[in-house]
Amino acid sequence: STATTVxxxxxxxxxxxxxxxxxxxxxxxxxSDSGYTVTPGSLSGEGLTTSLVNTGxxxxxxxxxxxxxxxxxxxxxxxxxxxxxxxxxxxxxxxGTATIxxxxxxxxxxxxxxxxxxxxxxxxxxxxxxxxxxSYNNQAQTHLMTLxxxxxxxxxxxxxxx
Numbered sequence: 001s002t003a004t005t006v007x008x009x010x011x012x013x014x015x016x017x018x019x020x021x022x023x024x025x026x027x028x029x030x031x032s033d034s035g036y037t038v039t040p041g042s043l044s045g046e047g048l049t050t051s052l053v054n055t056g057x058x059x060x061x062x063x064x065x066x067x068x069x070x071x072x073x074x075x076x077x078x079x080x081x082x083x084x085x086x087x088x089x090x091x092x093x094x095x096g097t098a099t100i101x102x103x104x105x106x107x108x109x110x111x112x113x114x115x116x117x118x119x120x121x122x123x124x125x126x127x128x129x130x131x132x133x134x135s136y137n138n139q140a141q142t143h144l145m146t147l148x149x150x151x152x153x154x155x156x157x158x159x160x161x162x
Contacts, residue, residue, distance in 0.1 A: 003055045006078050008065030010048045017067040017074075021052045024062045029054075057082050060108060083107045097150050104143040110136045116147045123147060 010017070019040040021029045029036045035056035041048045050065055057080050067074045088101040104111060114133045116123045125131045130148040137143070 003053055004057050004080050006052045006054070006063050006065075006080065008050050008052075008076050008078065010050075010067050010074065012046055013043060013048050013067070014046060015069065016043045016048070017069045019048075019050045020066040020068065021050075022064040022066060026064075029063075054080070079108075081106075081108050097148060099146060099148045101144060101146045103145075105140075107136075107143065110138070111143045114143065114145055116145070 019038075021038055023029055029038060029052060031038045035054055037053040039051045039053075041050040048067075052063055052065070054061075060079060060082055062077050062079045064075050064077045084105040086103045086105065088103075116131055116133075123129050123131055128150045130150070132146045132148075134143055134145040
């Protein structure tokens with residue numbers, strides 16, 4: 001599984017608070033918990049950045065970072081949106097048409113920036129490429145995008161970004 005880093009920033013702090021991280025069941029998470037790394041951060045220029053890294057999220061989880069001062073408690077929440085990306089690849093003979101697809105599933109958030117890339121260069125419709133970036137389906141919580149290349153010359157790896 002992929003590690004998820006959840007940052008939390010406190011601006012304008014004049015003193016260092018006690019930092020606590022809680023999961024969606026209000027259970028405190030620390031670096032001694034399996035799969036978690038908590039960096040409490042330190043006061044710098046009247047700001048503090050703390051982070052929680054988790055390697056085991058398999059479902060959507062809301063984390064809360066809690067800053068406790070002697071006279072106040074401040075909290076901030078962040079939701080980790082666990083998704084599935086399914087790539088469909090076609091193998092075609094040289095000179096044929098190749099269509100590949102990619103589906104993002106399980107996202108509770110609308111995708112805002114989808115792109116196909118080849119060697120870190122965005123591919124758009126034109127020339128030998130036909131790109132359909134699709135759209136987010138709110139009911140199914142999926143986003144399907146396709147890339148078609150009319151002249152396949154060799155095996156190339158395409159990357160998809162949501």
